[in-house]
Amino acid sequence: MTDSPDAEIVAVRLDEHGLRGPAFDLVAITADYAERIEIDAGLDALVGSDDPAVDGLFDPRDPR
């Protein structure tokens, strides 16, 4: 993913959440999950690469 957290940032985030140890595989998290799904590329295509505010609350009954 274009903005994927590198290993150092991932490690910090895991620390923040108390998630350190052999069960937490950084490669699997950053490469296998997010890149395989190509989340950033897909989201860029739909809403751009900026950081837009959420476009209102989602209401599936709204027919627009």
Added chain:
Amino acid sequence: MRTVSELGTALRSGVVTAMQLATEFVARQADIDERLHSFVAVDPPRLLAEAEQSDLEFRVGFDRGPLHGIPVGVKDIIDVAGYATRCGSPLYPTDPVGTDATVITRLRSAGALIAGKTAPHELACGVVTPPTSNPWNIDHVPGGSSGGSGAAVAAGLVPIGLGSDTGGSIRIPAALCGTVGLKPTYGLVPVTGVQPLSLSLDHLGPLGATVADCAHAMTVLTADGTDYGKGLDGGIQGLRFGVLTDFPFAPMQPDVETSFGQALEVLRTLDAECVNVTIPALQHTLAAEFGIIPLEAFEYHRHSVRERPLDIDPSIRTLLIAGAVIPSRIFRRASAARVQIAKAMARVMNEHHLDAFVSPTLPATASPKALSEHTYGDLSEHISVSYVRTTAPFNLSGQPAISVPCGFDRAGLPVGLQIATRPGHDHLALRIAAAYERETPWSRRRCPEFG
């Protein structure tokens, strides 16, 4: 497999009693579930007591409606007082819960018998539901995450099973097991008392032997005053359907494509119009779906991930941890993308004056249990992606979407037709599916080994 209507007629005419139905369920479940593994918990004495109460009510003329005396399977992420809610995971306690989920309260008020808890994929986060087998071929997966409900309905153990659907988890097992499955409009069926996966995408709904069975269940589950069984015979003359065949609906297996083409012909013979439509935004379905699920799922499961990570399947653990480490801006953008996708789908419906979208429910039939990837020509795809890409668009949009059997592949495995109407038009999805079902033999075909 008998339907709710058939069982209801038999119950009211005295041909059969609720006690006989319950006794039959207990015996068959004990017999075939050694191979099928569709239920994870049953409580025969309690079921028989409920059946006795039903028969007593029938005898004094107290009729609670179509589900009165009908056994129902409940996915084991939904609280049923007296049963533990295990979610297919060692993380959850073995102690029984004390309170029914709202949908269970409604089922009980309608006189349904709680047959037991059906197997979910672990944490409702997967598409294969081990160790449950597909009744059409026990070496193949039943789909997931409501795989136990799909297998139990297909095997004729119960005419209705409850499921949940975050990316397709009702429609996937329905399609793979040859049953009907309805993901209702988002929010229509309450999720109180249900373990969540991703709250903004989670839906509860029924899997049934027939469209009418699902309709009867919807009347009870929604408690919104609508009789969803009414109008099922209204036909589809003059309705206009948008046919979805671009990615993420393609590529698909050749046999699925053949069955889907034949289904479109049936719809046309019923005087509906089918037009090809393209929704480019749907190419990014998976980015939006999987940009939302991990963060919402981790938010709920963070304590378990922190304290007992080794009690979570590694692939699910990866998804949950991704929710901890991917930036929150991904979630915000995914939520914005979701709105764009929902708007694009609504815009196409309006521009083409559509009453519904139609597509194959899934691009592939039930995989052998050992298979982890589907191959479409040069493309290899993990089955958790392959089985979700055609169903997830309607989780993002919140539209009702129903899967109804539309044929079999050359190996004898079922194929599903997906019909998605506008939000709040669940009754129309049921009516279209019922019209198709009446014209075709697929819902009446029984599993050779279990049917």
